[in-house]
Amino acid sequence: MKPRNRAQFNLRARLAMVAGALGLSSLALVGRAVDLQLIDNDFYQKQGNARFLRDIEIPTSRGMVTDRNGEPLAVSSPVESVWADPQELLKHPARLPQLAKALGVPADYLTRKVSQRAGKEFMWLKRRISPVAAKKIVALDIPGVFSQREFRRFYPQGEAMAHVLGFTNIDDEGQEGLELAFDEWLRGTPGSKRVIRDNRGRIVENVDLIKPAQPGKDLTLTIDRRIQYLTYRELKRALLESDASSGSAVVLDVATGEVLAMANLPSYNPNAVESGNRDSHRNRAVTDVIEPGSTMKPLTVAAALEAGVITPETKFNTNPGWMPNGRYRTTDTHNYGILDTTGVLTKSSNVGASKIVALLPDKTFYDFVRRFGYGESTHSGFPGEAAGVFMPPSQWSGTSKQTMSYGYGLSATPLQIATAYAALANGGKLIAPTFVKGQVNESRQVLDAEIAREVMKMMQTVTETGGTATRAAILGYHVAGKTGTSRKASGGGYSREYVAFFAGVVPVDNPRFAMAIVINEPDASRGYGYGGGYVSAPVFQNVMEGALRLMDVPPDDIETWLAAQAAAEAKRNGGKPVAVAAGRISSPQSTVPAAAELQP
Structure with a gap:
């Protein structure tokens, strides 16, 4: 009996020990669970969140750019971008060829690209594609492949507005033009939200909105889309007809300094920047400086009139x-004999301009031209705007002032030339040009209003019979302007290539528009001519005819218009004279034309 009692005792003891061990283990587990879930749960909660909880960016759109009438010039469209988690993707190497085919890239290229980022958790696969295309890629259900919303900039006007607007990069950041100048204004502020992802990285729940996205602010420009298109179209036509290498044109509102149009050629497509020639991105109207040629002569005349050394009737x-100019000669295209001051502009006489400037002290001439903004930026705010070159008298040679009087020895941008002519048209008030509608720049009185009007009347003769720019004349309107034809500077001298200018204002009696056109290297061998009166003046005529109608600017030479209409009507009636009433031909079918909309 005793051995059996001992065995029973040992069994009880063992059971008690096992039960005690299990109890202690259970107690330990309970204590650990309490510790993890109630006492020290922060650390493990963070570890869990780190694997499944993510803060992700909420993309936002860039502000829209419109013309002065609210027409869209730059808009942001929603697109999708495909991305991957390389670590997850590399766990399924057999799916890489399928993914490469969907992306349109070689399989070995994609494999190498993913392998190089094996230690990362994010990489772009394809950016800014259509939502439909992105959905097809994601629908393949390849582990670690996802898509997210982004925005892409779109420019409806294409090449016609490229140099003014510029473009954005793949991250929707402004790179050139007004997109760069107003990048902070246009660029929105991305938001942020907290989400839960599953073990394949897919969002299964939106937890919290941390910060809402703020879209960019819209920008309204002074540009008129219709006038811009006209300017681009006519500039392109002139380049094709003259076989010129490049050209620029600027249209300003005389009273406000607003830039209504600014076109350059060659141009590029801002919707496909990577396919264009980098040199074509340059906005030549504000970055390229050229010697202004005879467009300087009205300023030379104005300076002498202000100094009181000449009158409009002074003979030269x-x-x-x-005439001699140091070791060189100043020449005219013809011998014009005796010219009065007005005739110097009408015939564009270099000799006459030289004799006028000889009556002015160096400093007087320099200070006057500087007042019109030559030698400094126009302060338009456009990125990369050039200041031009206009050296002070201390750096002049003995021939400098004479050559400057007709536009050599100094340089300016097309925008500077247009701004100076707008000042002459605006009663001598210079206003810095602006691209932003509603921005009001203060004017500076740089010339007496009466002298400005005298110069305008003299410039009017340039576009009339006997002048050098009859191709700039516009029926029904008085046009004031000046042609220019200068040789291109090259290697310390001048080449055989030319630059053709025309700068003008319309209407003379109540000026509304100022325009400058610069065409580089027109080919004289094609028989079209290479002078500003042949090449550039027609651009002014065609653009301004359209702009005057679009803006409903009343004619200031209605008699000439009525006479021309009467002659045309008489020709249609077999040469019989037609009575003309104020504003209407006697024929009931013919009336003064109304404003017309021009569409690209």
């Missing part, structure tokens, strides 16, 4: 069509 002997 330009015989025999040239």
